[in-house]
């Protein structure tokens with residue numbers, strides 16, 4: 032019996048979706064995607080409990096992106112949309128920390144996003160949330176508060192591509208495995224974070240987590 | 246004692262370098278990079294022994310890229326160039342299979358390279374080569390032969406960024422761990438592969454491996 036509370040140790044990849052909330056795509060001046068825009072974060076990006084986010088060398092514009100995460104329960108290839116719940120072990124709330132300056136440079140050059148997305152400490156996550164604690168993951172509210180000021184708050188029902196669509200799309204190409212994490216995109220309100228900032232991120236009424244920027 | 250012959254099961258990431266041979270950068274019409282261009286392949290990309298490469302859905306231009314791989318021996322952050330050998334468990338020869346049409350679309354849109362690089366079976370690898378079997382990894386010859394016709398052949402001494410430079414650069418940002426694989430880029434000669442093709446790839450006098458395209 033797998034203990035999914037240890038998903039950070041069990042999983043081997045973090046599969047992420049970019050521009051999955053219309054208001055966030057617009058705030059960064061990006062087009063609304065016609066198909067899911069997928070990228071990886073390395074599992075070495077997870078922040079160990081109680082540790083801070085460390086700004087990567089040379090980054091001058093580090094952003095937080097609060098996201099709903101889906102922890103995969105079993106090997107998954109060619110998931111059928113109506114079977115998606117069978118592949119979910121539970122959920123987390125996460126920050127997809129993004130070196131926006133590195134990402135802008137990569138986008139301009141048609142280069143990959145590794146440096147922008149997979150630096151150490153780029154993935155703070157909450158504790159594991161049992162699947163039974165969230166009746167409908169498309170009907171929860173994400174929020175992010177920095178130094179007491181609210182920056183992001185959105186229902187998940189406005190995702191452009193919902194979780195079944197994402198799981199179907201990704202597993203057409205790539206097998207997911209137990210403990211892998213799917214990050215489902217961020218709503219508007221991303222902003223620069225600075226050393227000393229305290230970031231609270233959560234799902235209203237369900238879980239909250241804190242992390243400090245070093 | 247870790248058995249690095251099982252690096253495919255132990256490792257949690259494949260860190261790759263693009264455009265690390267001048268002749269290959271030029272053949273694809275790309276600029277010579279001023280710093281290493283890093284991306285990830287998921288470990289779910291490894292091809293199981295004896296299994297074929299499966300062209301991902303919709304891909305009409307799948308390319309092979311023969312590359313020298315470095316298997317990491319221990320946790321590595323901020324590697325100093327002159328210490329690089331301490332972090333090497335051994336080597337492999339690999340194919341960084343690339344959906345070139347997906348990659349060209351991503352490059353044009355400033356989008357990440359996930360679909361082009363991390364589909365299932367996109368990383369055939371040879372057996373593990375003990376570190377002692379390669380005195381100097383910058384002084385070996387890579388080759389790739391498809392259906393008996395030679396497509397790629399190059400010494401590794403012409404890498405733009407050598408292995409110590411790559412390890413120093415990557416671990417400034419991202420921790421490497423035992424079993425992680427570094428793919429060091431491909432020389433010229435990449436081409437479209439088709440169903441039924443038999444690809445032989447190797448390091449002259451040291452190892453060879455075979456894989457079929459389904």
Ligand SMILES: [Mg+2]
Pocket residue numbers: 047048049096098127216217
């Ligand atoms: Mg994000």
Ligand SMILES: [Mg+2]
Pocket residue numbers: 070071143144145284285357358359
């Ligand atoms: Mg990428």
Ligand SMILES: [Mg+2]
Pocket residue numbers: 261262263310312341430431
């Ligand atoms: Mg390559």
